[in-house]
Structure formats: C-alpha cells, structure tokens
Amino acid sequence: MAQIRIRNTNETITGVEKIREYLNSVGVLYEHWEGDKLPAVLKDKFILSDEEKQQILSVYDEEIRDLASRRGYLTWDIVALSDATPNIEELLKKFEQVHTHTEDEVRAITAGEGYFIIKASEEIGYIDVLVELGDVISVPENIPHFFTLTDKRQIVAVRLFIETEGWIAHPFEDPAFVK
Numbered sequence: 594m595a596q597i598r599i600r601n602t603n604e605t606i607t608g609v610e611k612i613r614e615y616l617n618s619v620g621v622l623y624e625h626w627e628g629d630k631l632p633a634v635l636k637d638k639f640i641l642s643d644e645e646k647q648q649i650l651s652v653y654d655e656e657i658r659d660l661a662s663r664r665g666y667l668t669w670d671i672v673a674l675s676d677a678t679p680n681i682e683e684l685l686k687k688f689e690q691v692h693t694h695t696e697d698e699v700r701a702i703t704a705g706e707g708y709f710i711i712k713a714s715e716e717i718g719y720i721d722v723l724v725e726l727g728d729v730i731s732v733p734e735n736i737p738h739f740f741t742l743t744d745k746r747q748i749v750a751v752r753l754f755i756e757t758e759g760w761i762a763h764p765f766e767d768p769a770f771v772k
Contacts, residue, residue: 619713622731639675646671666753692762701729705748712737
C-alpha cells in the first residue's frame, strides 16, 4: 500500500483513505485496486512476455475501462522495469528528471514498487509517494514530478494515456527541488 513522505516536514502518511484524502487535496488522483486478483506467478515477475502483459490487462480490464471512461484515457499498456530491462540506467536517468506533461501521468502498479516525487504546491514543496501492488496514481498535467524505482529496482504497471503516442516529458527547472 502507498505511503507519503512530505519532504519539508518529514511527516509520513499511511492508510488508503488518508492517502486518498491527502493526494486529492493536492490535485492527485489515488485509487487502490485489488492486488489479489492477479495470479501469484505474475506478482513477482518483472520480465513479461506479450501474453503475460495481456493477461495483466485482462485481469484488470474492468478497472482500466472504468478509470478510462471517467478520465478520458484512450489507450493503455504495460511497462515492466528491472535490472534485466535493456538500457535501464538510461531509462532511469530520463525518468529521474523533474518534468511535466500535457496530460495526466497514470500508473496502476501490478508488481514491485517505485516512487513518484511530486510538487504538491509552493507551500508544501515536494512529496515522495511510494506506490506498490494495487496502488493507482494519476499526476495531473502540468504538475512537476518524476518517477524512480526503489532499491529493489523492480516494477510492473499499467499505463493509461489520452494521447495515443504516449506521454512526452517537458523538463521543469525548479531551484526549490533537492534530490
């Protein structure tokens, strides 16, 4: 289950409802999907065949279509990252830069864990949102953020998009950001 750390105060927020309430207050959508729906063999697998990716999409088809219809997403896929991913270091360097998008960045975690680092507001500053199995997060367009893996360096997520070509990152220079 997700956890939030507010960097400026080092306050930690846990619990689905408290996390949903806090993220909603800063404009970020948070939901939690049932992780037990996924076959056990896929919960700890980070190198996936096309058939396994399709199986994950099928398991969560109802949730994906519901979220897509509510938020206007038109396409979705699976991303799997681990040390076995070709060019993982280059990908992480790309992800680990503060940026914005012209559409929401949506991830539904089906295995592993990672961090979304999000600028909540000028007053609050940046928050670290740990996401794990079942966590669904949507960072709104034009909100400065970035994503990184935890020390375990493994994650699988459903990505949803409005633009059929996927998201495009726009670098965001923020002197207030400290890595």
